[in-house]
Amino acid sequence: GAVVSQHPSRVICKSGTSVKIECRSLDFQATTMFWYRQFPKQSLMLMATSNEGSKATYEQGVEKDKFLINHASLTLSTLTVTSAHPEDSSFYICSARASGDYEQYFGPGTRLTVT
Amino acid sequence: GQNIDQPTEMTATEGAIVQINCTYQTSGFNGLFWYQQHAGEAPTFLSYNVLDGLEEKGRFSSFLSRSKGYSYLLLKELQMKDSASYLCAAVDSNYQLIWGAGTKLIIKP
Numbered sequence: 001g002a003v004v005s006q007h008p009s010r011v012i013c014k015s016g017t018s019v020k021i022e023c024r025s026l027d028f029q030a031t032t033m034f035w036y037r038q039f040p041k042q043s044l045m046l047m048a049t050s051n052e053g054s055k056a057t058y059e060q061g062v063e064k065d066k067f068l069i070n071h072a073s074l075t076l077s078t079l080t081v082t083s084a085h086p087e088d089s090s091f092y093i094c095s096a097r098a099s100g101d102y103e104q105y106f107g108p109g110t111r112l113t114v115t
Numbered sequence: 116g117q118n119i120d121q122p123t124e125m126t127a128t129e130g131a132i133v134q135i136n137c138t139y140q141t142s143g144f145n146g147l148f149w150y151q152q153h154a155g156e157a158p159t160f161l162s163y164n165v166l167d168g169l170e171e172k173g174r175f176s177s178f179l180s181r182s183k184g185y186s187y188l189l190l191k192e193l194q195m196k197d198s199a200s201y202l203c204a205a206v207d208s209n210y211q212l213i214w215g216a217g218t219k220l221i222i223k224p
Contacts, residue, residue, distance in 0.1 A: 043202065043216040044158070093157050102146055102206050106157040 003027055004096050006107035013084055013114055021079045021110045023094030029074035030096030034104060035067075038091045050077055084114040117141045119215035121203050126221045127193055135188045135201050135218045143208020149177055149188045150202040152217065158202055161188065190220075198222045 003026040013019050023033060032051050036044045048064075050056035050071035058064045068080040077096075081088055091111055095104035118140045127133040139147065146165035150158035164170055164179035164186060176189040188201055203215040 043200075044214055046214070049211070091155070102210060103148065103160060103163065104212060106150075106159070109155075109157045111155075 002098075002103075002105040004030075004094065004105045004107040006094055006110050008110060009108060010111045011113070013112070015085055015114055016083055018080055018082045019084055019112060021081075021092055021094075021112075023077045023079070023096065023107050025075045025096040025098075025105070028096075028098050028105075030077070031074065031099040032097045033071055033077040034095045034097070035069060035077075035079050036093045036095070038093060038109075044093065047079075081112065084112070086114045088112065089114045117205075117207060117213045119203055119205060119213055121201075121215040121218045123216065124219045124221065126223060127190075129193055129195060129222055129224050131193050132189065132191050133193060133220065135190075135203075135220065137186045137188070137203035137215055139184050139186070139203070139205040139213070139215075141205045141207040141213055144181065145206035145208070145210060147177075147179055147186050147206070148202075148204045148212065149186075150204065152200045152202060154199075161201075193222050195222050195224070 005024045007022045035047045046059050047062045048056045048058045050069050052071050052074050056069040071077040091109050093109040094107045097104050121137045148163050149161040152158040162177035169178045174191045179186045200217040200219050202217045204212040
């Protein structure tokens, strides 16, 4: 149980375009979802926390207008990278947590390359 | 402030034992997780400790001392596939995970 999927697993886009990444909890209801970014050889960096039906809470330094997060249902959250630039190239990982649970279940990640 | 400290990198020999330490300072404490992350992959759950003591799970064990703000992950009978980063994360009073920077473990034959 507790499976989280992410789509796409890899995406290449041109600078200036937008990319949407989906995160789904397949067998549980995720009241909270988290979006992380990880640059090569660095640790996870939390970007934002989203609770179903409410606005996401962004970490300091993360532009909310650039990284749009929607958590419209208990099984789906999306991250849209708007007007992507090469410096946005990174490994984006989502995780999901059920109500009353401490553990975060991670998706497999999305490798974004902006050319 | 909240802080998690763990060594940046460790090297060990195949078949040996290695202990990865983690110290934490958080506002409130609701347990500590260890995750394993292979390069290019997402983290996977290894253990969760909320009470003091040692919990053993096969070749991996995790220890917690709440009074010392200290935990360690013990890996026995090391295999080459254990080469990965090991992430320590403490749960604070708001039930958020506070992440360490990760320890890269290199296993040599």
